[in-house]
Amino acid sequence: MDKMLQLSKISNLLTKYCNEEEILTFKNNCESPAVNGLLLNSKYDLKAKLLNEFPTLISSDIDKAQLYFKKEQCQLGKTIYHQGGAFYIMDPSASIISFYLNELLQEDAFVLDLCAAPGGKSISLSFRNPNRIILANDISFTRAKEIYHNVERLGLTNILTTSYDPLKLPSILADCIILDVPCSSSGMFRKEPKMLDDWSENKVKRLLPIQSQLLNVAYQHLRKGGILAYSTCSLSIEEDEEQIKAFLNEHNDCEMIHIKPQEKMIQGKDKLGIHLIPGIYKGEGIYFALIQKKGEERIDKTEIKYPKSKIQTSYKSFIYNSKEYLLTKMYESIKNLNYIAPGLKLYDDSQYAKCPFDHAYSKICQDIAQIELSEEEAKSYLRGEEIRIKSENKDLVVLTYQTLRLGFGKVSNNRLKNYLPKGLRMSI
Numbered sequence: 469m470d471k472m473l474q475l476s477k478i479s480n481l482l483t484k485y486c487n488e489e490e491i492l493t494f495k496n497n498c499e500s501p502a503v504n505g506l507l508l509n510s511k512y513d514l515k516a517k518l519l520n521e522f523p524t525l526i527s528s529d530i531d532k533a534q535l536y537f538k539k540e541q542c543q544l545g546k547t548i549y550h551q552g553g554a555f556y557i558m559d560p561s562a563s564i565i566s567f568y569l570n571e572l573l574q575e576d577a578f579v580l581d582l583c584a585a586p587g588g589k590s591i592s593l594s595f596r597n598p599n600r601i602i603l604a605n606d607i608s609f610t611r612a613k614e615i616y617h618n619v620e621r622l623g624l625t626n627i628l629t630t631s632y633d634p635l636k637l638p639s640i641l642a643d644c645i646i647l648d649v650p651c652s653s654s655g656m657f658r659k660e661p662k663m664l665d666d667w668s669e670n671k672v673k674r675l676l677p678i679q680s681q682l683l684n685v686a687y688q689h690l691r692k693g694g695i696l697a698y699s700t701c702s703l704s705i706e707e708d709e710e711q712i713k714a715f716l717n718e719h720n721d722c723e724m725i726h727i728k729p730q731e732k733m734i735q736g737k738d739k740l741g742i743h744l745i746p747g748i749y750k751g752e753g754i755y756f757a758l759i760q761k762k763g764e765e766r767i768d769k770t771e772i773k774y775p776k777s778k779i780q781t782s783y784k785s786f787i788y789n790s791k792e793y794l795l796t797k798m799y800e801s802i803k804n805l806n807y808i809a810p811g812l813k814l815y816d817d818s819q820y821a822k823c824p825f826d827h828a829y830s831k832i833c834q835d836i837a838q839i840e841l842s843e844e845e846a847k848s849y850l851r852g853e854e855i856r857i858k859s860e861n862k863d864l865v866v867l868t869y870q871t872l873r874l875g876f877g878k879v880s881n882n883r884l885k886n887y888l889p890k891g892l893r894m895s896i
C-alpha cells in the first residue's frame with residue numbers, strides 16, 4: 469500500500485478539528501520516531517535515582533510521575549528497574565487520562581475498566597491512588613492474564629482481574645468506568661507501522677457500532693453521579709466526537725465534564741473531548757472525553773468478612789477457588805465474580821514447588837527478611853543463576869535492588885538458591 473497516500477488520508481482526518489498550522493506540524497512529524505514514556509510506581513521513591521542513572525530521561529512538565537525516554541538510547545524494558553516494578557512503560561498520551569481522572573474521583577472510588585488489557589490505564593490510576601479498588605476486565609482471556617502479570621510485577625493489591633465479555637458482565641455498578649474502545653488505531657501509526665497499512669474508512673465504519681454498543685454497556689454499569697472516561701487511539705471524528713455526541717443525545721441524563729486543555733492539547737469539535745495529536749503533543753494519537761451521569765447514587769462498598777490468614781500482614785485475605793490472595797479490600801458486591809486473580813496470590817501450589825510462597829507474595833510480604841543485592845548480583849539473579857553470598861540468614865529471603873523486590877531465594881552454605889520462576893528470567 470502506498471505509504472504517502474495513507475499518510476495523506478490520515479492527515480485529512482484532522483481537518484475537522486485542527487487549524488492549518490497544527491495540520492502542518494502533524495505532517496512534518498509523521499515520520500518522526502514514536503514518543504516513549506513511563507509512569508513511576510508510587511510504591512517506590514526512585515525518580516531521582518533513575519534520572520541520575522539514565523541522563524537521557526526527561527521529566528514531564530504536566531505530570532510529575534511521568535518520564536520520557538528514547539528506545540534507541542536506553543532499553544528500559546530490559547533493566548533491573550523494570551523487572552523490579554519501578555515503573556510501567558506506556559504511551560504518555562494514554563497516561564494523561566488517569567492524570568485527569570485522579571483529581572475528579574473520590575478517595576474510595578470503585579473503578580471498572582471494561583476493555584483493560586494490557587492494563588495501562590488501570591495501572592496508572594492505581595499508581596495515583598493505591599486505595600481505590602479497580603476491576604480490570606478484558607474479553608480476551610490471554611490478554612487479561614497479561615494484566616495480572618503486569619500487576620504482579622508491580623506489586624499492586626488494588627487491581628482485580630477478570631475476563632468477561634462486557635455484554636455479559638454481571639450487574640455491578642461503579643463510581644467510574646474506563647472505556648478504551650476497539651478502534652481504527654490511526655493515531656498509533658508511528659508506534660506500530662503496520663497500523664498505517666491496516667487503516668481504512670471501512671475499518672472505521674465496521675467499528676462504530678461496536679463502540680456505540682460498549683458505550684451503552686458502560687452507561688448501564690455507571691452509578692448516578694459517576695464518571696465515564698471514553699477513549700480511542702483514533703484520529704477519526706466519527707469514532708470520537710460523533711460517538712460522544714450520539715451518546716449524549718441518547719442519554720440526556722449525562723453531561724460532558726469540560727476540562728481545560730493543557731498546552732499542545734487540541735479541543736475536540738464542539739468542545740466534545742480532547743485530542744492529543746502526534747507531533748503536536750508529546751505522545752501518540754489519543755482522544756478522550758469525560759462524561760458524568762447526573763444525579764447521586766450510593767453503591768455497595770460493604771467489605772467481606774476476611775478469614776484469618778496464617779501469615780501476619782496488613783493486607784486482606786481472600787479465598788478464591790481454594791487459593792488465598794492478598795488484596796487491599798474486597799466488596800460483597802463483587803466477591804462472586806469469576807476472577808483470573810482477585811489480588812496477589814499467596815502460596816505456590818504448583819507441583820514440585822521449591823518455594824512455599826507464590827512469586828507475587830515477594831512483592832508485598834512483611835514477615836520475610838530481605839537481602840540487598842549489588843547490580844551484578846541482581847542481574848545474575850534475574851538470569852536465574854545461583855549467587856555466592858555471605859549471610860547469617862539460613863532461611864527464605866526476599867532479594868532486593870535499590871529497595872525494589874525482585875523475588876525469593878534461600879541462603880545455604882554461602883550460596884543463594886534462586887527461586888525466581890523460569891518464565892520470569894531474562895537475559896540482562
